Amino acid sequence: MTENILEARDVRKSFGGVKALKGVSMSIRKGEIHCLAGENGCGKSTLIKIVSGFYEPDAGEITINGTTYDRITTAQAIREGVQVIYQDLSVFPNLTVMENLAINHQLMAGGTLVNWSGIRRTAEAAAALTGLSVDMTELVENLSLADKQLIAISRALLSNAKLIIMDEPTTALAKKEVSRLFGIIKRLQAAGISILFVSHKLDEVFEISERFTIFRSGENVVTGDTGGLDDRKFAYYMTGREFAEERFAAGAVPGEPVLETRALTLENGFYDVSLTLRKGEILGITGLLGSGRSELAKALVGYVPADSGQILLNGLPVRIASVVDAVRHGVACVPEDRLTEGLFLIQSILDNIAVSRWDALSNRFGVIRRREVEREAAAWIRSLSVATRDPLLPVQTLSGGNQQKVVLARWLANDLKALILNGPTVGVDIGAKYDIHRIIRGLAGRGLAVLVISDDLPEVMSLCNRVLVMRSGRLAGELAVKDSTTEELAELSMRE
Amino acid sequence: MPETLSEPVRRPGFFGRDKNFTRLLAIFVLVFIGCAILKPDLFLKASNFQSMAKQFPEFGLLSIGVALTMLTGGIDLSVVNIGNLAAVLAARVMISFAPKGSSPEQTLTVVVAAMVLALFVGALCGAVNGLLVSKIGIPAILATLGTQQLFMGLAIVVTSGRPISGLPMIYARYGNRNIFGAVPVVLAVFAVSALIVGVLLSRTRFGAKLYMLGSNATAARFAGINVDRLYVLAYMLSGLLAAVAGLIMMARSNSAKADYGISYTMQSILIAVLGGVSPNGGRGNVQGVVAAVLILQLLSSVLNMFENISNFYRDILWGIVMIGVLIINYLINVRDLRRQSQ
Numbered sequence: 001m002t003e004n005i006l007e008a009r010d011v012r013k014s015f016g017g018v019k020a021l022k023g024v025s026m027s028i029r030k031g032e033i034h035c036l037a038g039e040n041g042c043g044k045s046t047l048i049k050i051v052s053g054f055y056e057p058d059a060g061e062i063t064i065n066g067t068t069y070d071r072i073t074t075a076q077a078i079r080e081g082v083q084v085i086y087q088d089l090s091v092f093p094n095l096t097v098m099e100n101l102a103i104n105h106q107l108m109a110g111g112t113l114v115n116w117s118g119i120r121r122t123a124e125a126a127a128a129l130t131g132l133s134v135d136m137t138e139l140v141e142n143l144s145l146a147d148k149q150l151i152a153i154s155r156a157l158l159s160n161a162k163l164i165i166m167d168e169p170t171t172a173l174a175k176k177e178v179s180r181l182f183g184i185i186k187r188l189q190a191a192g193i194s195i196l197f198v199s200h201k202l203d204e205v206f207e208i209s210e211r212f213t214i215f216r217s218g219e220n221v222v223t224g225d226t227g228g229l230d231d232r233k234f235a236y237y238m239t240g241r242e243f244a245e246e247r248f249a250a251g252a253v254p255g256e257p258v259l260e261t262r263a264l265t266l267e268n269g270f271y272d273v274s275l276t277l278r279k280g281e282i283l284g285i286t287g288l289l290g291s292g293r294s295e296l297a298k299a300l301v302g303y304v305p306a307d308s309g310q311i312l313l314n315g316l317p318v319r320i321a322s323v324v325d326a327v328r329h330g331v332a333c334v335p336e337d338r339l340t341e342g343l344f345l346i347q348s349i350l351d352n353i354a355v356s357r358w359d360a361l362s363n364r365f366g367v368i369r370r371r372e373v374e375r376e377a378a379a380w381i382r383s384l385s386v387a388t389r390d391p392l393l394p395v396q397t398l399s400g401g402n403q404q405k406v407v408l409a410r411w412l413a414n415d416l417k418a419l420i421l422n423g424p425t426v427g428v429d430i431g432a433k434y435d436i437h438r439i440i441r442g443l444a445g446r447g448l449a450v451l452v453i454s455d456d457l458p459e460v461m462s463l464c465n466r467v468l469v470m471r472s473g474r475l476a477g478e479l480a481v482k483d484s485t486t487e488e489l490a491e492l493s494m495r496e
Numbered sequence: 497m498p499e500t501l502s503e504p505v506r507r508p509g510f511f512g513r514d515k516n517f518t519r520l521l522a523i524f525v526l527v528f529i530g531c532a533i534l535k536p537d538l539f540l541k542a543s544n545f546q547s548m549a550k551q552f553p554e555f556g557l558l559s560i561g562v563a564l565t566m567l568t569g570g571i572d573l574s575v576v577n578i579g580n581l582a583a584v585l586a587a588r589v590m591i592s593f594a595p596k597g598s599s600p601e602q603t604l605t606v607v608v609a610a611m612v613l614a615l616f617v618g619a620l621c622g623a624v625n626g627l628l629v630s631k632i633g634i635p636a637i638l639a640t641l642g643t644q645q646l647f648m649g650l651a652i653v654v655t656s657g658r659p660i661s662g663l664p665m666i667y668a669r670y671g672n673r674n675i676f677g678a679v680p681v682v683l684a685v686f687a688v689s690a691l692i693v694g695v696l697l698s699r700t701r702f703g704a705k706l707y708m709l710g711s712n713a714t715a716a717r718f719a720g721i722n723v724d725r726l727y728v729l730a731y732m733l734s735g736l737l738a739a740v741a742g743l744i745m746m747a748r749s750n751s752a753k754a755d756y757g758i759s760y761t762m763q764s765i766l767i768a769v770l771g772g773v774s775p776n777g778g779r780g781n782v783q784g785v786v787a788a789v790l791i792l793q794l795l796s797s798v799l800n801m802f803e804n805i806s807n808f809y810r811d812i813l814w815g816i817v818m819i820g821v822l823i824i825n826y827l828i829n830v831r832d833l834r835r836q837s838q
Contacts, residue, residue, distance in 0.1 A: 301718075303717060303718060322717075322722075323717055323718060323719075323720045323721075324720055324721075324722050326720070327720035332720065333718060335715075335718045340712070340714060340715075341714050341715055341718050342715055342718065343712065343715055344707075344708050344711040344712045344715055344716075344778070345711065345712065346711050346778055346779060347707060347708060347711050347778065351704065351707070351708065354704075355704075355705070355708055355719045355721070356719055356720060358701040358704050358705065359701060362700070362701045365700070366700040366701050366702055367699050367700050368699060368700060368701055368704060370699075410719065
């Protein structure tokens, strides 16, 4: 008989009028790797925050290690051994590795003076738990994301964690880093620690977990053994819809070149990049984090202009020194991080779409023709099926997928020649990803030249006609999608 | 344009849209009633309203200027000093080119030219602030702290530290006049300025982009907004309003001085925040600031009517109002976010 480390029974939570959790129940066994999946906004994060004491539930109860709580405080949760690794990792970037690792421990121990040798011992012990091998005196802000994550995990272990909850830990990791993380998770399991792994990536759920629970709109849909799960079922449980995986077919005959680069170079970014993007094609660029793919995207739209080389539009050299220049030439970009680079979070959905249209839709005194703007934005909200009850609500009320549609919609009304999409579906659930891919294919079908930059290899394979691989700042190869496999692409991008 | 027809956006009513303004109006009415009850004989007199209407336009204009820069996520600590520099230069010109005994035509020409010069100086000073913030990337609070000293220093040099008086009579005479015997000229100037800025913010692409810039400058750049130009324009407008305020102060005191109304700097920030302008940028509007100006004027006037309350308590009161407003705004934001998100 297996014991449960955590049981949640009929947990309910509303925010204002929105029911985030409509009575969910789930249990995690001791020493189990349990995966919690669901689309954005399904209530996963709410449940995590209730279990860790951050939110107070409206109803229901939580049992941890046999103790039942109506409501649990953060201090109680920590005492029971519940540790959450949030997506933002909650590390202190301005402190050293050593201080980050040992800080909680030291604080708990009390005392007025800092015991530096004690800190170093604690920190080294913590690092040993996860195999973290970095300089203890390095500032955390200089570390890679993967190492920061290890610091957060090591710190959790120091606090005697019995249940570690990881909130979408792989979103920003390269393949190699993901497999390192999985290795660590397996080791933790061997040490008797239970893991709740929150993710909406099917391959990860398969690889790492034994059992899974899926939420949809605040209710649990299914709990079961991972063994009985497949692609189709997974997508269906998450979304309640059926999807067919498809490959790009339309527009397979690309037109004349639209955007070309000749020996484009940015010091410490990318070197000697020459590429051709044609009318009606979807060209993919992939590569690991730090391969220069994002820098290239920023240079093409003038956000950080290249140092040397040429950009040609419709065969003519153009100077793109700022995003304003790029947009004037009909080149626009959907940036990588929609929260910090794409959206105006506190402003309305309507304004977030209309921002690129105000110049075109205003009279010569600069007065905006508001009705026209509103009608246009409302039409895009409809045609991209952005799920909102009111376009005047702040865009931060939308789920990730809908937010991404808003950033896309911003450019669709403009007469563009080329659109550059950097990570078009990062952190977006399956349903919205499917919608966004459909929209992108539609754009190419209507003759737009689309450049998709992504490290999601299955996405690149299903969406693009052609894929360029970047490695250490240089173009390392090209694949035609119709006669290659995802494995070939992975091999090409990860080769040393 | 997609083919699908869709319903027009349903805008909520005026009061439904701007809860902050509704709240401020309610506070205004309450304060007004409170004043009327506390000091019915002194407060409810036409002369009291006349005198209030002559007092608030100068710091009201400064507040609107500060609010504009706060909308971009910055701040302008140099407004008072811009106003003084503009006034001091205008006064210099008036005295030098229209000394006592000049013909009325010449005096009028010089006065108008001096006012235009003042406005130009205000816009120029604002442009300096804007360039420091946008092109050089100095945080607004530091950039304008630096130019605050610079502009004051220039004004001190121009005046040798003394007030400039003996301005042409016609300047103060027209400046302190009432239109139709009831509406002070300075009130009209304030109303027109507030209206213009209000329309700019709520109806034009300049205003719309300003809000976007204030809520996320990086996203604004990616959205193809000319961010640097927008910063410069916002600070120029702030400088321009400061120059108008400087001209008003000059008319009221019939003199110009390098360090006139220094306490207005903090007061105008207080008013902007009270008026609902977010110190983080991207939120706020002119009607809110105007309501806050009026509320503060009422409080200030009624405070003066109590002879046994020393003026020394004024700063304590302003401090409490400021902190109180910030706390209330914080609580309201938290509540709204909870309501909107799940």
